Amino acid sequence: MKITIIGAGNMGGAIARGLAKGTIFAENEITCTTKSNATLEKLRSTNPQMNLTPDNIRAVAGADIILFAVKPWLMKEVIEQVKPYLAPDRSQIYISVAAGIPCQQLEEWIESYNVIRVIPNTAIEIGESMTFITASDLSMPQIGIVGKIFSELGNTMIVPESQLAACTALASCGIAFAMRYIQASAQGGVEIGIKASDAQKIVEHTVIGAAKLLLAKEAHPAVEIDKVTTPGGITIRGLNEMEHAGFSSAVIRGLKECVK
Ligand SMILES: NC(=O)c1ccc[n+]([C@@H]2O[C@H](COP(=O)([O-])OP(=O)(O)OC[C@H]3O[C@@H](n4cnc5c(N)ncnc54)[C@H](OP(=O)(O)O)[C@@H]3O)[C@@H](O)[C@H]2O)c1
Structure with missing residues (x-):
């Protein structure tokens, strides 16, 4: 061929x-x-x-x-x-x-x-x-x-072709969104004391691990998040603080903007 x-x-x-x-x-x-x-x-x-x-x-x-x-x-x-x-x-x-x-x-x-x-x-x-x-x-x-x-x-x-624009927003624009998360996390990592190159590598592997875990277990993110959020613990405090700042809402609004 x-x-x-x-x-x-x-x-x-x-x-x-x-x-x-x-x-x-x-x-x-x-x-x-x-x-x-x-x-x-x-x-x-x-x-x-x-x-x-x-x-x-x-x-x-x-x-x-x-x-x-x-x-x-x-x-x-x-x-x-x-x-x-x-x-x-x-x-x-x-x-x-x-x-x-x-x-x-x-x-x-x-x-x-x-x-x-x-x-x-x-x-x-x-x-x-x-x-x-x-x-x-x-x-x-x-x-x-x-x-x-x-x-x-x-x-x-x-x-179906009618869904192509939405799929493109999730994957072709989405790759930039995922990278922005990596960039922001690495930036935060530096502020809490990790050198920039290490922080970036840590976040990259964390994101790969998260995606592979969900794919392998065919799990909903909420189920896996539940496993790492001890009541009163640091992860839930961090997550809730991100949500107070509009994390999920910002991602959803960004995606919707891509298909306008
Ligand atoms: N980049 C992405 O993430 C992405 C994702 C999905 C779809 N696409 C689509 O992929 C297509 C290409 O995008 P790209 O980012 O790869 O652009 P690109 O890097 O500019 O590539 C386009 C290529 O077309 C060549 N070209 C221009 N006129 C030509 C002609 N008359 N005959 C033969 N070749 C010609 C150019 O040659 P020269 O190098 O010699 O100028 C260039 O190598 C676009 O339609 C885009 O919508 C891109």
Whole structure:
């Protein structure tokens, strides 16, 4: 199976590098394009066997899967450029990672229903993305293939397109919220006497541990919080003080702002 990634920048490049480490595509079955040679050269230094070219038209020839990863405002132009060179029966799978362009619009531009939207987050760089997959018809068999591909780059969830914006707020914006919690905790750690680099490492591992614990036990956070909050103890005092300052409310309001 061959995949072509049009626009191998931050997101497209991370997908390409991740897939090259996986089992579905050999490195030489991955073709990437960018606008400038400089970005291609960066990819060449890490993945010398990838097919790297600035020529989108040459790149789509013979591909089974074409993944568009240019900025949203360039999508129409790039699709129009390669459209005459796509399989005439549109038997390829067309994936878009562009935020904000609905399936129906992509289907019109590509003139195919084999269109799947995928929204990863930046943890794709280390194979830990929370990736959402959607299409106009969620029963199409191509969804399974795309799910397998993105499972090599982290976790995946198939969602109706109507929920994509909310899911993006939780995972793509949410990664920044989680990092802000880490930053704030580490800052607090310094004030209570831990050196900055240690404080950050402590909080990072604490957050990883908390998430893994909930995932492994399929537990509700309140159940696990209950276990560490001794009556009259320091954890409940700390938690309540955070709530008095509006912690949960601030997180919920921030998320709601993302989908306005
Ligand atoms: N970053 C994220 O967290 C994230 C998450 C989900 C979805 N996305 C989506 O991913 C897409 C790309 O975002 P990004 O952050 O990766 O942007 P980016 O780093 O700027 O990457 C875009 C790439 O497209 C290339 N490009 C521009 N015009 C082109 C053309 N005509 N033909 C071929 N390649 C072309 C650019 O090449 P040069 O490098 O040579 O300029 C660049 O490498 C966007 O649609 C965004 O909505 C991003």
